[in-house]
Amino acid sequence: MKTFNPIRRGYLALEEWFNISFGGELNPLYHLGSLAFFFFWVVLVSGIYLFVFFDTSVSGAYKSVEYLTHDQWYLGGVMRSLHRYASDAAIVTIILHMFREFALDRYRGFRWFSWFTGVPTLWFVVTLGITGYWLVWDELGLYVAIFSARLMDALPIVSGSMARNFLEGQMTDRFFTLMGFLHLLGQPVILIFALWIHVKRLSHVEISCPRGLALGSFIALMALSLYMPAVSHAPADLSKVPANLKIDWFYLNIYPLLDIWDAWDVWLLTIGITFFMMIMPWLPPKKTGAAAVVHLDECNGCGQCADDCPFDAITMQQRTDGARWEYEVVVADNLCAACGICVGSCHSSNIFRYKDKTLETGIDMPQFPVDEVRSKTAEVISSIEGDTKILVFGCNHAYDLKQINEPGVGIMSLICTGMIPPSLVEYALKNGVDGVLLTGCRNGDCFYRYGNIWMDKRFDGDRKPVLRERADRSRIEVFRAAETDGKKLTTKINEFRQHLESLDSQANVTQHDAATQEVQNG
Amino acid sequence: MDKVMRIFLQAINFTVFMGVVGYFSIYPEFKYLQDDEAMITLAIKHASQRQKECRKMSPEELAKLPPNMRVGMDCPRERSPLDIDVALDGKSVIAKNIESPGLHKDQTIDIFESIKVKAGKHMLSIKMNDSVRVKGPTFTHEQDIALEPAQLLVIQFDTAAGKFIID
Numbered sequence: 001m002k003t004f005n006p007i008r009r010g011y012l013a014l015e016e017w018f019n020i021s022f023g024g025e026l027n028p029l030y031h032l033g034s035l036a037f038f039f040f041w042v043v044l045v046s047g048i049y050l051f052v053f054f055d056t057s058v059s060g061a062y063k064s065v066e067y068l069t070h071d072q073w074y075l076g077g078v079m080r081s082l083h084r085y086a087s088d089a090a091i092v093t094i095i096l097h098m099f100r101e102f103a104l105d106r107y108r109g110f111r112w113f114s115w116f117t118g119v120p121t122l123w124f125v126v127t128l129g130i131t132g133y134w135l136v137w138d139e140l141g142l143y144v145a146i147f148s149a150r151l152m153d154a155l156p157i158v159s160g161s162m163a164r165n166f167l168e169g170q171m172t173d174r175f176f177t178l179m180g181f182l183h184l185l186g187q188p189v190i191l192i193f194a195l196w197i198h199v200k201r202l203s204h205v206e207i208s209c210p211r212g213l214a215l216g217s218f219i220a221l222m223a224l225s226l227y228m229p230a231v232s233h234a235p236a237d238l239s240k241v242p243a244n245l246k247i248d249w250f251y252l253n254i255y256p257l258l259d260i261w262d263a264w265d266v267w268l269l270t271i272g273i274t275f276f277m278m279i280m281p282w283l284p285p286k287k288t289g290a291a292a293v294v295h296l297d298e299c300n301g302c303g304q305c306a307d308d309c310p311f312d313a314i315t316m317q318q319r320t321d322g323a324r325w326e327y328e329v330v331v332a333d334n335l336c337a338a339c340g341i342c343v344g345s346c347h348s349s350n351i352f353r354y355k356d357k358t359l360e361t362g363i364d365m366p367q368f369p370v371d372e373v374r375s376k377t378a379e380v381i382s383s384i385e386g387d388t389k390i391l392v393f394g395c396n397h398a399y400d401l402k403q404i405n406e407p408g409v410g411i412m413s414l415i416c417t418g419m420i421p422p423s424l425v426e427y428a429l430k431n432g433v434d435g436v437l438l439t440g441c442r443n444g445d446c447f448y449r450y451g452n453i454w455m456d457k458r459f460d461g462d463r464k465p466v467l468r469e470r471a472d473r474s475r476i477e478v479f480r481a482a483e484t485d486g487k488k489l490t491t492k493i494n495e496f497r498q499h500l501e502s503l504d505s506q507a508n509v510t511q512h513d514a515a516t517q518e519v520q521n522g
Numbered sequence: 523m524d525k526v527m528r529i530f531l532q533a534i535n536f537t538v539f540m541g542v543v544g545y546f547s548i549y550p551e552f553k554y555l556q557d558d559e560a561m562i563t564l565a566i567k568h569a570s571q572r573q574k575e576c577r578k579m580s581p582e583e584l585a586k587l588p589p590n591m592r593v594g595m596d597c598p599r600e601r602s603p604l605d606i607d608v609a610l611d612g613k614s615v616i617a618k619n620i621e622s623p624g625l626h627k628d629q630t631i632d633i634f635e636s637i638k639v640k641a642g643k644h645m646l647s648i649k650m651n652d653s654v655r656v657k658g659p660t661f662t663h664e665q666d667i668a669l670e671p672a673q674l675l676v677i678q679f680d681t682a683a684g685k686f687i688i689d
């Protein structure tokens with residue numbers, strides 16, 4: 001049984017609320033990474049517009065932004081507001097993205113790489129925002145400039161004081177142009193590179209978020225931009241101190257700290273937090289199960305498992321065993337999440353093969369080989385008592401099946417439901433169960449990213465290996481349940497039982513009718 | 523669920539989201555300076571005096587040196603620390619004592635320090651010592667100043683002219 005974790009429970013409640021209001025498909029919590037990308041797109045497009053009118057000189061910058069904000073409020077002003085608010089929304093989204101990965105324990109083990117590279121990526125986003133505020137060259141820009149300089153001055157890398165640049169008469173266009181270059185080109189390029197690294201160990205990365213979500217977010221951004229247009233402070237005046245500041249707390253949160261702390265302490269805090277977050281995946285580490293193993297005798301190199309692997313751990317290489325196939329499958333052990341999705345992908349995992357001997361498949365999980373899955377399923381089926389027998393397949397990362405306490409129900413928990421060869425369900429139906437209920441992680445929220453998605457596609461006939469036409473679909477039900485969905489799952493099981501009973505009584509009636517007909521005819 | 527109801531709930535979610543975004547994008551306001559405060563920045567870039575004066579070498583010493591090195595003067599590179607005290611109405615507000623940087627303590631000292639002070643009229647006095655060979659200040663400056671709220675007063679030192687620039 002899973003231990004009670006208030007953070008995970010809190011997250012699941014939030015997720016549930018979003019499922020009610022958005023439905024599973026559009027639940028923003030399932031698309032936080034791609035939603036952040038969407039906000040970056042808005043930032044990019046609006047940024048390009050702003051750049052066209054922006055004057056990159058110290059004397060002209062402020063005026064050009066004022067022109068956009070006021071004289072051209074209907075387009076330039078809206079673009080400026082979109083640029084600001086989409087950047088802020090990106091931070092909120094990224095923080096939720098981090099929180100989700102943390103709450104669901106998706107940051108350790110084989111996921112360390114995504115987490116580890118996510119932390120500096122967040123800093124790249126934040127520093128990009130900082131230089132953005134600088135460029136407006138209003139009082140806030142000056143404040144950001146002075147205090148960034150103080151932060152830099154505390155480091156032993158620059159000799160002399162950078163802050164001196166912001167004394168009257170000493171601010172040069174050169175410095176300002178450097179900031180412009182960083183914000184407009186240097187930092188975005190670094191960010192794109194960092195994001196590429198961030199998702200490097202994943203496949204089928206969702207870069208574009210669902211259209212409905214993008215549309216809703218855009219309308220919301222637009223509404224905020226019109227209701228509360230982004231405006232500047234008074235122009236930067238080097239002979240005056242910026243006193244009252246409307247700070248963007250998403251980006252400039254460390255600056256007020258400099259008012260009470262020494263620059264070095266602020267550095268230590270930021271470096272400390274960053275370092276701590278980067279080592280979180282090892283506090284404590286999480287063991288990943290043994291990697292998938294390939295049995296070349298059963299592999300024809302079709303590549304389905306390589307395409308299905310959510311973590312890019314499988315590659316196709318030239319055949320080495322002299323078999324007539326062109327390719328063979330190779331697993332990179334260090335990338336393998338040991339989810340077993342590849343077992344479900346392999347057509348050799350067909351449960352009806354090798355009926356009387358060990359079932360060998362092309363790619364298998366050492367901790368729960370497909371042969372054991374078959375024999376265990378047979379065992380569970382034979383242990384189910386009652387008139388209407390239901391077999392529930394689930395996974396080890398969602399609702400704990402052991403807690404189901406319903407008569408006539410047998411349970412089989414796998415590493416991931418993506419591991420289930422469709423023929424296993426057929427096998428169960430043929431071997432004495434009246435119905436199969438498939439559960440596991442909530443839709444859109446598979447612990448191994450694509451397990452339940454591939455499973456659905458296989459059952460719908462959209463992805464190989466498919467569930468055969470002849471399988472009786474009226475006896476198969478899918479209902480996904482997270483840790484907190486026990487009640488709903490029980491209700492579903494009971495409904496399913498009633499449905500199966502009605503199928504059986506219909507079948508009896510039909511049989512009875514046929515017999516009566518025969519008697520009458522006879 | 524009813525489609526209209528769903529759109530309504532989504533609208534609520536987006537409103538909360540944009541509420542958070544809009545609010546923290548400018549609030550709470552940060553008051554860097556109180557309404558009655560101004561700021562003084564001390565921005566000194568100055569090479570202090572050498573710790574030891576240059577000394578004419580004796581003929582014996584010169585003879586020991588290779589011919590191309592016989593300049594005749596021995597000038598130890600080490601410079602003095604800089605001791606500076608800025609006071610307002612007789613009360614010290616910035617006091618610094620800084621070693622000359624560099625391996626041989628021979629480089630220019632760079633001080634950049636800001637403090638918040640009450641706006642209004644003050645008597646500004648600066649005392650600076652840049653030589654270990656002199657007891658007491660080598661440079662002083664006194665001036666009445668009137669600081670507007672949020673004004674930035676910069677104190678610099680013109681090494682060539684040997685005087686402070688108050689701006």
Ligand code: HEM
Nearest residue numbers: 033034036037098101106107114115118119121122205206
């Ligand atoms: C800076 C902006 C960021 C963007 C745009 C971003 C985007 C993404 C995307 C698109 C994915 C793949 C999602 C999928 O298709 O399943 C992902 C995965 C991930 N991200 Fe981020 N991310 C960002 C920052 C972060 C940060 C700051 C962290 C944590 C410190 C983080 C942690 C993770 C983790 C652990 C995964 C792996 C998810 C999995 O394996 O299922 N990300 N990110």
